[in-house]
Amino acid sequence: MVKIAKGINIPLNRAEGDLQINVEIEGGVISEAWSAGTMFRGFEGMMRGRGALDGLVMTPRVCGICSITHLTAAVEALDTIAGVTPPDNARRLRNLALMVETVQSDVRHAILMFMVDFANREAYDKHPLWNEALVRYQPLAGRAAVEVIRESKRLIQVMAIIGGQWPHTSFMVPGGVTSIPEVSKLLQCRIIVERFCSWYERSILGCSIERWQAIGSVGDLDAWLDESPAHRDSEVGFFIRFSREAGLHTCGRGPNRFLSYGNLPLPLDTAVQGTGSRMLAAGYAVSTTVHHFEAAQITEDVSHSWYEQGSVPVHPFAGKTKPYASGQSGQLYSWVKAPRYCGEVVETGPLAEMVIGGNPLFCDMIEKDGPNVMARQLARLVRPTGLLAPMSVWLGELVDKRGDAFYRSVLTIPDGQGAGMIQAARGALGHWVKIQDEKITHYQIITPTAWNGSPRDENGVRGAWEEALIGTKVKDINNPVEAGHVVRSFDPCLVCAVHCLKKGRETGIVKLGFAQ
Amino acid sequence: MRTSIICIGNRFVEEDAAGPQVFDRLQTMQPLPAGIELVEGGLAGLNLLPLLEQGGRVVFVDAVKGFTHPGEIVLLTHQEILQTPGQFSFDHGAGLPYLLAVLPKVYDGEMPEEIVLLGLEGRCGEETIEKAANMSVTIAAHGLRGLG
Numbered sequence: 001m002v003k004i005a006k007g008i009n010i011p012l013n014r015a016e017g018d019l020q021i022n023v024e025i026e027g028g029v030i031s032e033a034w035s036a037g038t039m040f041r042g043f044e045g046m047m048r049g050r051g052a053l054d055g056l057v058m059t060p061r062v063c064g065i066c067s068i069t070h071l072t073a074a075v076e077a078l079d080t081i082a083g084v085t086p087p088d089n090a091r092r093l094r095n096l097a098l099m100v101e102t103v104q105s106d107v108r109h110a111i112l113m114f115m116v117d118f119a120n121r122e123a124y125d126k127h128p129l130w131n132e133a134l135v136r137y138q139p140l141a142g143r144a145a146v147e148v149i150r151e152s153k154r155l156i157q158v159m160a161i162i163g164g165q166w167p168h169t170s171f172m173v174p175g176g177v178t179s180i181p182e183v184s185k186l187l188q189c190r191i192i193v194e195r196f197c198s199w200y201e202r203s204i205l206g207c208s209i210e211r212w213q214a215i216g217s218v219g220d221l222d223a224w225l226d227e228s229p230a231h232r233d234s235e236v237g238f239f240i241r242f243s244r245e246a247g248l249h250t251c252g253r254g255p256n257r258f259l260s261y262g263n264l265p266l267p268l269d270t271a272v273q274g275t276g277s278r279m280l281a282a283g284y285a286v287s288t289t290v291h292h293f294e295a296a297q298i299t300e301d302v303s304h305s306w307y308e309q310g311s312v313p314v315h316p317f318a319g320k321t322k323p324y325a326s327g328q329s330g331q332l333y334s335w336v337k338a339p340r341y342c343g344e345v346v347e348t349g350p351l352a353e354m355v356i357g358g359n360p361l362f363c364d365m366i367e368k369d370g371p372n373v374m375a376r377q378l379a380r381l382v383r384p385t386g387l388l389a390p391m392s393v394w395l396g397e398l399v400d401k402r403g404d405a406f407y408r409s410v411l412t413i414p415d416g417q418g419a420g421m422i423q424a425a426r427g428a429l430g431h432w433v434k435i436q437d438e439k440i441t442h443y444q445i446i447t448p449t450a451w452n453g454s455p456r457d458e459n460g461v462r463g464a465w466e467e468a469l470i471g472t473k474v475k476d477i478n479n480p481v482e483a484g485h486v487v488r489s490f491d492p493c494l495v496c497a498v499h500c501l502k503k504g505r506e507t508g509i510v511k512l513g514f515a516q
Numbered sequence: 517m518r519t520s521i522i523c524i525g526n527r528f529v530e531e532d533a534a535g536p537q538v539f540d541r542l543q544t545m546q547p548l549p550a551g552i553e554l555v556e557g558g559l560a561g562l563n564l565l566p567l568l569e570q571g572g573r574v575v576f577v578d579a580v581k582g583f584t585h586p587g588e589i590v591l592l593t594h595q596e597i598l599q600t601p602g603q604f605s606f607d608h609g610a611g612l613p614y615l616l617a618v619l620p621k622v623y624d625g626e627m628p629e630e631i632v633l634l635g636l637e638g639r640c641g642e643e644t645i646e647k648a649a650n651m652s653v654t655i656a657a658h659g660l661r662g663l664g
């Protein structure tokens with residue numbers, strides 16, 4: 001066995017600073033991988049004993065990117081406990097805010113955190129498209145890099161109008177929302193969304209959303225690429241051409257099992273279509289075969305995490321978060337727990353949403369090549385195609401139905417338990433909450449990055465991106481950009497997976513160590 | 517002149533909580549002198565950009581590391597912030613140098629006339645938080661020159 005006993009640095013700081021990945025390499029191919037969240041979060045303990053509504057104020061401050069997302073999960077848990085169904089207009093406003101956050105995150109991650117690696121000189125200066133990648137993605141200078149910041153910034157106005165303040169809105173409350181935007185403000189939101197949509201179609205897709213949605217197979221995708229220079233030169237077109245040349249459709253397979261909690265509860269009276277009561281379906285898929293999702297099948301395994309060891313993995317309503325970082329050194333290696341569904345490791349995120357939603361292009365991609373880095377990242381880049389049109393519809397409905405209710409009175413939160421289970425930009429997010437005497441007695445959060453970046457479980461089965469790293473070819477151990485692509489295709493966010501963000505002047509370089 | 521005090525940082529992490537602590541102190545001093553807007557910037561990163569395109573003066577309050585002795589306060593100008601060695605690629609909590617470097621390329625309204633960072637080094641006691649809160653109001657009202 002050829003092992004390389006050399007430590008190297010990978011600038012995973014774009015994926016937060018507290019992730020360490022150790023790998024073993026045999027003959028230039030990753031043969032083993034361990035993903036460690038290196039800092040304790042302790043958030044669950046912080047919540048116990050606080051007022052029933054405090055999750056609405058505390059959890060949005062956990063993360064600078066998924067602020068609205070945590071607010072949504074927190075309020076849905078409280079809605080359930082209070083036994084209240086928010087009125088249609090509240091559904092629309094809550095959904096809109098969450099969709100803005102998702103769309104913004106998708107385009108920023110794609111261009112600023114993933115495709116920026118295409119401009120990496122050491123890795124790609126021999127790639128025929130490297131010069132063009134530099135023009136597009138060079139930090140602070142690339143055309144697309146600057147454009148995406150400008151355009152995604154303009155969307156913030158929508159969150160500010162809906163939320164009544166920016167940042168740190170807590171406009172979602174059990175029973176609905178706290179504000180009723182003026183008609184003029186709603187129209188302003190609609191213009192902002194439509195302008196963003198025009199930019200997205202022009203620059204990201206190179207075609208209309210309708211044209212993109214007509215692509216139903218890999219063959220269709222190839223025909224689309226050949227159809228017009230606008231398609232080839234768009235960010236999606238360029239991404240596909242660059243990725244294929246770099247072999248990104250051949251690496252980063254992962255567990256080939258997918259999970260989505262479903263998302264965006266539908267108003268009772270709306271033109272937006274969905275599956276059941278939500279716009280996006282919940283499900284569990286093995287390859288492209290989708291099964292019914294049952295929340296009771298979720299467990300958290302701590303057999304390889306620095307927590308007090310329990311006897312068996314338990315559901316998050318029964319889970320505890322007691323740090324225990326001594327003893328069993330070697331076996332315990334991460335502050336991230338290992339969530340499992342039906343005892344299995346799963347991947348969550350945009351690709352999971354595409355598979356579970358039955359998107360024919362992504363199902364075809366997986367049936368042909370298996371899950372891979374290119375499919376996973378493409379799913380993120382094009383996810384807004386399914387969100388932007390419903391956003392406009394809901395804004396129109398809000399204008400038409402502004403006289404209807406936005407809130408149903410909830411005077412107190414009764415004793416009970418409830419879960420808020422939604423899709424964050426990075427995948428399945430759940431808050432499991434118990435209330436007694438109007439105080440929080442239990443708060444467990446499972447983040448998308450806990451699903452994707454988990455350590456091994458009691459059966460020794462690797463977490464999703466640990467598994468995805470296996471078989472990845474690393475050309476240059478001093479610049480392991482391929483391993484970075486694999487991990488970044490999951491869009492890791494350790495801020496809420498492990499702890500809260502550390503700022504200041506630290507560079508956040510994360511070590512990709514090689515086993516001795 | 518329109519001015520704002522934007523307190524940034526993470527109130528759940530002790531070493532990064534100075535900004536939010538100053539924010540909490542300033543909240544108890546409300547109403548602040550006319551024209552000063554107080555913002556809890558938290559971890560909003562790039563999403564603070566809309567607050568930087570309204571002209572006027574912006575005073576950031578944040579924890580810093582390696583600038584002075586623990587418990588002390590340092591003032592940095594716009595130019596000094598930009599010259600801080602740091603990484604200029606985006607991350608999930610893009611820092612202040614990144615924010616200010618990208619601002620001229622993406623702003624829609626009017627750039628601030630003056631940007632100042634009031635940095636708090638290391639663990640800060642009540643006294644330092646109080647001092648920083650008072651200084652931030654003085655700078656917001658009169659600019660760096662206001663400190664005399």
